[in-house]
Amino acid sequence: MQITFDLFADSESEQPRRAEQIGDQSWVLRGFALPHIERLLPALESVIAIAPLRHMMTPGGFSMSVATSSCGELGWITDRSGYRYSAVDPLSNQPWPAMPDAFRELAQAAATQAGFAGFIPDSCLINRYAPGAKMSLHQDKDESDYAAPIVSLSLGLSAMFLFGGFARSDKSQRIALLHGDMVVWGGVDRLRYHGVLPIKPGRHRLLGEQRFNLTFRTAG
Numbered sequence: 773m774q775i776t777f778d779l780f781a782d783s784e785s786e787q788p789r790r791a792e793q794i795g796d797q798s799w800v801l802r803g804f805a806l807p808h809i810e811r812l813l814p815a816l817e818s819v820i821a822i823a824p825l826r827h828m829m830t831p832g833g834f835s836m837s838v839a840t841s842s843c844g845e846l847g848w849i850t851d852r853s854g855y856r857y858s859a860v861d862p863l864s865n866q867p868w869p870a871m872p873d874a875f876r877e878l879a880q881a882a883a884t885q886a887g888f889a890g891f892i893p894d895s896c897l898i899n900r901y902a903p904g905a906k907m908s909l910h911q912d913k914d915e916s917d918y919a920a921p922i923v924s925l926s927l928g929l930s931a932m933f934l935f936g937g938f939a940r941s942d943k944s945q946r947i948a949l950l951h952g953d954m955v956v957w958g959g960v961d962r963l964r965y966h967g968v969l970p971i972k973p974g975r976h977r978l979l980g981e982q983r984f985n986l987t988f989r990t991a992g
């Protein structure tokens with residue numbers, strides 16, 4: 773898929789760099805990725821050219837509203853058989869594209885900033901949200917252990933991120949995530965429920981009418 777560079781679109785506000793604590797071991801790193809956007813977007817485009825975005829099927833038989841792809845040694849997949857990680861892209865039966873250095877280095881720097889030095893991600897899930905797409909509250913539980921944090925990068929249109937507790941019914945914080953923001957949660961917060969409200973229509977000056985989320989995990 774081609775990522776459109778729309779120089780004439782409305783400018784979206786971006787955040788100056790600062791860290792906001794949202795849990796005992798959870799941080800929003802505002803604007804953390806902004807100095808790296810010029811390396812990140814071509815890398816994203818090259819991954820998607822090899823492993824195209826697709827709407828996967830949930831075990832219950834619904835098509836996900838987000839379109840997904842992956843890079844790294846393992847990619848997260850879902851189909852009628854369940855949620856899991858796979859070393860091959862089911863579309864091509866080939867290994868997922870390698871994780872670009874720009875991705876890995878950024879994820880490691882964000883993890884270190886949040887108190888998780890030594891993070892070695894082996895999986896980067898790429899979620900592409902068109903306006904209206906959302907992600908229901910869920911826990912990340914498909915990884916083989918929970919020692920490593922989750923590191924998440926937002927690009928393009930803004931999103932309302934829900935950061936909840938350890939039961940689905942717990943009250944969630946609502947956190948607006950903008951282009952270049954990163955969220956890191958781990959340790960005692962590793963299994964917190966989280967999700968994304970439907971993306972509002974809009975146009976980002978670099979990415980057009982879409983939001984990308986890249987979620988880095990140690991899965992294997």
Ligand SMILES: O=C(O)CCC(=O)C(=O)O
Nearest residue numbers: 899907966967968985987
């Ligand atoms: O899009 C986001 O910010 C969150 C994505 C997410 O929760 C996931 O992929 O598990």
